[in-house]
Amino acid sequence: xxxxxxxxxxxxxxxxxxxxxxxxxxxxxxxxxxxxxxxxxxxxxxxxxxxxxxxxxxxxxxxxxxxxxxxxxxxxxxxxxxxxxxxxxxxxxxxxxxxxxxxxxxxxxxxxxxxxxxxxxxxxxxxxxxxxxxxxxxxxxxxxxxxxxxxxxxxxxxxxxxxxxxxxxxxxxxxxxxxxxxxxxxxxxxxxxxxxxxxxxxxxxxxxxxxxxxxxxxxxxxxxxxxxxxxxxxxxxxxxx
Numbered sequence: 001x002x003x004x005x006x007x008x009x010x011x012x013x014x015x016x017x018x019x020x021x022x023x024x025x026x027x028x029x030x031x032x033x034x035x036x037x038x039x040x041x042x043x044x045x046x047x048x049x050x051x052x053x054x055x056x057x058x059x060x061x062x063x064x065x066x067x068x069x070x071x072x073x074x075x076x077x078x079x080x081x082x083x084x085x086x087x088x089x090x091x092x093x094x095x096x097x098x099x100x101x102x103x104x105x106x107x108x109x110x111x112x113x114x115x116x117x118x119x120x121x122x123x124x125x126x127x128x129x130x131x132x133x134x135x136x137x138x139x140x141x142x143x144x145x146x147x148x149x150x151x152x153x154x155x156x157x158x159x160x161x162x163x164x165x166x167x168x169x170x171x172x173x174x175x176x177x178x179x180x181x182x183x184x185x186x187x188x189x190x191x192x193x194x195x196x197x198x199x200x201x202x203x204x205x206x207x208x209x210x211x212x213x214x215x216x217x218x219x220x221x222x223x224x225x226x227x228x229x230x231x232x233x234x235x236x237x238x239x240x241x
Contacts, residue, residue: 022157023205027217029068029161030198035221036064037166038191039228041173045184053180054173061166068162073155080148087144090137094130101137102127108140168194188225195221 040060044053094101106123114122127133138144172178172186199217200210 022154023202025072025154025157026161027198027202029072029158030165031195031217031221032068033061033064033162033164033166034168034191034194035165035224035228037061038169038187038225039231041169041187042184042225042229043231045180048180050173050178050180050183053183054170057170057173061163061170064166065159065162069155069159071155072158073151076149076154077151080151083142083144083148086142087134087138090141091130091134094133094137098127101133104141105133105136108136165194165198191225192218192222 037057037060041053041057044056047053102123105126106119109119109122125132126136135146138146168190169187171190172183178186196214196218198214200214202217203210203213206213
C-alpha cells in the first residue's frame with residue numbers, strides 16, 4: 001500500500017500576518033489625529049496664549065475623535081450595505097438567467113488558462129451549488145471580500161488611533177514651566193518623531209523598509225500640518241513668516 005507523504009503546513013514555513021487587517025484604520029486614525037491637533041496648535045500659537053492653545057487643541061481632539069469614529073462606522077456600514085445589495089441582485093440573476101451567469105463563470109476560468117474538458121468540469125462543479133456559485137461571482141466578478149469589515153470595529157479602531165495620535169502634540173502644554181512658544185516647538189518635534197515612529201512601526205505588517213516608511217509618513221504629516229499652520233496664520237492676523 002502506498003503511504004501518502006505528509007505535507008507540512010504552510011504556517012510552519014511562512015507565517016502570514018493577521019495583525020495587519022486593520023492597519024489602514026490605525027494609520028489613518030493616528031495620522032489624522034496628530035496632524036489635525038498639531039495644525040490647531042501651530043495655528044492658534046500666533047495668539048501666544050498657552051491656555052487658548054491647550055483648550056483649542058483639546059476641543060479639536062475631541063471633535064476629531066467623534067468625527068473619525070462615526071465616519072469610519074458609517075462609511076463601512078454603507079459599503080457593506082452596497083455589497084449586500086449587489087449580492088442580492090446577483091442571486092436573482094442566478095435564478096433568472098442561469099445560462100448567462102454560467103457563461104460568465106466559463107469566461108472567468110478560461111481567462112485563467114483552463115480549457116476543454118477541464119474547463120467544463122470546473123464550470124459544472126461551481127454551478128452545481130448556488131451558494132458556491134454566488135461565492136465565485138462575489139470574488140471573480142465584484143471582488144468583494146468574503147468577510148466584510150465590521151462597522152463598530154472600524155469606527156472604534158479609528159477613534160482610538162485618532163486619540164493616540166492627537167494627544168501627543170498636547171503633552172508639552174500640560175507642564176507648567178512650558179511657555180506657548182516652547183510648547184509649540186516641543187509639539188512639532190514630538191509630532192515629527194511620532195509620525196516617523198508610526199510609519200516605521202507599520203512595517204511590522206507591511207514588511208517594507210522601516211526608514212522609507214517612517215520618512216514617508218513624517219513628510220506627509222509635516223506637509224499637512226504646515227498647510228494647516230499657514231491657514232491659521234492667515235485667519236488670525238496675516239500670513240507672516
